[in-house]
Amino acid sequence: MSGAIDIASWIMLVTGASFCVIGGIGLLRMPDFYARTHAAGITDTLGAGLVLVGLMLQAGPTLIAVKLLLILAFLELVGPTAGHALFKAAYADGIKVHEGEDVAQQVEQETAEAMASLEDAAGAGADGGESDAD
Amino acid sequence: MFTAAMTGVLITMLLALIAAVRGPTVYDRILAVNMFGTKTVLLIAVSGFLAGRPEFLDLALVYALVNFIGTVAVLKFARFGSLGRDDRRSQT
Numbered sequence: 250m251s252g253a254i255d256i257a258s259w260i261m262l263v264t265g266a267s268f269c270v271i272g273g274i275g276l277l278r279m280p281d282f283y284a285r286t287h288a289a290g291i292t293d294t295l296g297a298g299l300v301l302v303g304l305m306l307q308a309g310p311t312l313i314a315v316k317l318l319l320i321l322a323f324l325e326l327v328g329p330t331a332g333h334a335l336f337k338a339a340y341a342d343g344i345k346v347h348e349g350e351d352v353a354q355q356v357e358q359e360t361a362e363a364m365a366s367l368e369d370a371a372g373a374g375a376d377g378g379e380s381d382a383d
Numbered sequence: 384m385f386t387a388a389m390t391g392v393l394i395t396m397l398l399a400l401i402a403a404v405r406g407p408t409v410y411d412r413i414l415a416v417n418m419f420g421t422k423t424v425l426l427i428a429v430s431g432f433l434a435g436r437p438e439f440l441d442l443a444l445v446y447a448l449v450n451f452i453g454t455v456a457v458l459k460f461a462r463f464g465s466l467g468r469d470d471r472r473s474q475t
Contacts, residue, residue: 259384262429266391269422273398276418282410285402289418292395300388300425304432316440320428320447324421327451331417334455338462339410 258306265299272296281347282339286332293328297321385433392429396422409461413454420450 268291275288301321308314396419403415424447431439460466 262384262388263391266388266395269395269425270391270398272418273395273402276402276415277398277405282408282414285411285414289414292418293421296395297421297425300392301428303388304428307432308437313437313440316437316444317428320424320440320444323444323447323451324424327447328421331451331454332414334458335410335414335417338458339408342410342462344408344410 254306258303261299261303261306265296265301265303268292268296268299282344283336283346286336290328290332293332294325297324297328385429389426389429389433392422392425396426413458413461416457417450417454420446420454424450 272288272290272292275291276285279285279288298321301317301324305314305317305321308317399415399419399422403412403419406412406415424443427439427443427446431437431443456466
């Protein structure tokens, strides 16, 4: 029984920590401020939540678990609130939404280029075959 | 396993610091510092378990409370350039 709880808490701790790292990478990589808010929100709710629940499983039914539950409840309330306040302040201040390259358009263009190069290669092969036939 | 979680949280704090230094606007910096504070709460909680002294959780709780107030205060200061009496001055 305690082995199963240990395994569950281990999984939660590692998953929460990896969500935190993913959110940190997103904070550096996302193109504009609003996307970065989204990346930071993941670490505030899901990452912190999983780590704290993992610690709660380790603590068992004690006062420590109650304190962890308080921290968890406060973080879950406050993370989205702070994110929303930041978002509204930035929007009111006129921070632009990133409109550099449309991702769908970019994917379409890259697909078209790849198809064109494929057709070129096939065309070259077909040309070679034709010249042999000639 | 506490070490693994702690490593992840520390890496995230490092990334948040880089983002805070790099962020082009002040809102990016506030966002990164807010995230850094949340990760500090996690770090204190995990390190308490790692050291076998979970009394550190009180510190984590206080830090969570202070972090939110600090974020909103810095946000207000960055937005209005002062922490109070702005509405009263604009009314007169």
